[in-house]
Amino acid sequence: MKSLVFAANWKMNQAPADAxxxxxxxxxxxAKQQDRRVLFFPPAVSLHVCMAAVRTRxxxxxxxxxxxxxxxxxxxxxxxxxxxxxxxxxxxxxGHSERRHVFGETDAETNKKVAAAVRAGITPMLCVGEKxxxxxxxxxxxxxxxxxxxxxxxxxxxxxxxxxxxxxxxxAIGTGKTATPxxxxxxxxxxxxxxxxxxxxxxxxxxxxxGGSVNRSNVEALIAVEDVDGVLVGGASLDxxxxxxxxxx
Ligand code: PEP
Numbered sequence: 001m002k003s004l005v006f007a008a009n010w011k012m013n014q015a016p017a018d019a020x021x022x023x024x025x026x027x028x029x030x031a032k033q034q035d036r037r038v039l040f041f042p043p044a045v046s047l048h049v050c051m052a053a054v055r056t057r058x059x060x061x062x063x064x065x066x067x068x069x070x071x072x073x074x075x076x077x078x079x080x081x082x083x084x085x086x087x088x089x090x091x092x093x094x095g096h097s098e099r100r101h102v103f104g105e106t107d108a109e110t111n112k113k114v115a116a117a118v119r120a121g122i123t124p125m126l127c128v129g130e131k132x133x134x135x136x137x138x139x140x141x142x143x144x145x146x147x148x149x150x151x152x153x154x155x156x157x158x159x160x161x162x163x164x165x166x167x168x169x170x171x172a173i174g175t176g177k178t179a180t181p182x183x184x185x186x187x188x189x190x191x192x193x194x195x196x197x198x199x200x201x202x203x204x205x206x207x208x209x210x211g212g213s214v215n216r217s218n219v220e221a222l223i224a225v226e227d228v229d230g231v232l233v234g235g236a237s238l239d240x241x242x243x244x245x246x247x248x249x
Contacts, residue, residue: 026243051137096127123164169212188208214236
């Protein structure tokens with residue numbers, strides 16, 4: 001049985017009171033499952049609530065949705081990796097498509113953020129994925145591999161080997177359109193091969209998650225794909241019952 005990671009990206013949803021109610025329902029009903037980790041990426045203001053809920057659970061962990069690349073200083077409104085770590089975050093999403101395409105984050109910035117996460121002792125989950133026009137132009141693998149190499153450029157092999165990657169086709173995020181298992185298989189295999197090229201055998205164990213309109217109906221087909229080591233879920237992770245169904249699939 002392969003080990004799986006289920007990650008909930010709540011985006012800009014779930015205020016502390018909502019997060020608390022969600023975590024109460026979830027932790028009451030979800031018993032630890034062998035070889036499964038469940039990660040929560042709440043908005044930063046609700047991180048403490050989620051941390052409190054997972055404190056006694058080794059299978060549940062929390063992270064932040066974004067970090068700044070500097071460790072501290074005059075960057076109003078930003079959260080550094082070390083601040084996030086101090087608040088208990090163990091993981092950080094880096095280069096999520098909304099950061100790249102709504103906020104204009106560049107490959108070079110994702111690289112600085114990966115380096116900052118590593119310095120702070122946070123696991124980066126580097127998100128990569130092509131836009132629809134890039135897929136239609138046959139550039140899917142070029143784009144995803146470029147983002148992968150750029151994000152990890154100059155990062156030592158041990159830290160790449162302990163990172164995570166998420167393949168999230170931009171056209172599938174929040175749209176209700178999911179990549180087919182065959183689409184995911186092609187990209188995940190290419191990402192896996194590149195990780196192995198970058199860091200050797202250890203690249204074979206880097207979790208590569210699929211994200212993009214995952215829900216309780218399509219999750220099983222996706223996690224059955226070789227090299228899909230879990231899912232990163234936005235919309236369907238906002239409802240505790242639906243999220244429970246997904247992590248139990
Ligand atoms: C995401 O936010 O990473 C995501 C995949 O969103 P959704 O599941 O809503 O497509």
